[in-house]
Amino acid sequence: MAFSQSGRTQAILESIELVKRNGAIVVALAPSDSPVAAAATIPITVDVEEDIQIYTPLSSRIAHLVVIDVLAIGVAQQKGPDLQEHLQKLQENLLSLRVK
Template identity: 60%
Template sequence: SGAVASDAQHKFFRLQISSSAYSDPHIQAMSAMSLRRGDVVVAISQSGRTRALLDAIQLVKEAGATVVGLAPSGTPVVEACDLPIYIDVEEDNENYTPLPSRIAHMAVIDILAVGVSRAKGPSVREHLATLNRGLQSLRVLREP
C-alpha cells in the first residue's frame, strides 16, 4: 500500500494539491495530529486491517479532517472512513502476489486524480505544461 500511496502523492502534487505519503506509523500519527478541518486524508490498505493505519485514521478524525478510504468492503479501515471506496479483488493466497489489488488501487487513484484535474479546470493544464517544459532540460535530446 505504501507504493500506491507514493504514486498518489506524486499525482496530486502535480495537480497542485499539497500532499504527502507516509508509511511509517510514527510519522502517520504525527501528520494526523497536525491536520485540521478541511484537510483530507486518503487511507490506502490492501488488507483493510492494518492496526497502525486504523490508529492514524482515528487521530485524523479527532483532528476534524476527512478520511477517504481505499480498502476491501466490510473491513475495519473502510468502516472507520468518512468516504469509503471499496476495492474488492480476489488475491492468490497460495502465492503472495498482491498485484491485482495494487493495480485496482492505482486505477482508483488515477480516477480520483482525473476528477481533481477536471475540477481544477484549465489552470491545472497550464501548470502541467509548464512542468513539462521545465523538465525538458533534464532530458537527453534525441539524435537525428
C-alpha cells in the first residue's frame, strides 16, 4: 500500500519501483494523473482540490481514511462470518503483547 496526498513524492515512487521489481503488487491511494497512481499496480485515485491553506492536508487525510474504511467494509463483507473469529484471534494476540 502506498498513500500519497500529492502523488509526486520521490521516496514513495522509489519504494513502489523497488517492491514491484521484487514481485509485489502495489495498491496506491493517490491523485489521478499523478506519477504514484501511474506507478501503482492497482491505483485508487483520490482527488482533493489542492490549496495552500493549512487545512488542505487534513482534507486529503480524511479522504484517504474514507477510502480505507470503504475497502475495510468490502473485505469484511467478502470474508463473511469467518472474519469475526479472525478478528477475535487478532485482538487476543495483541492483548498478549501489552504490559499488565
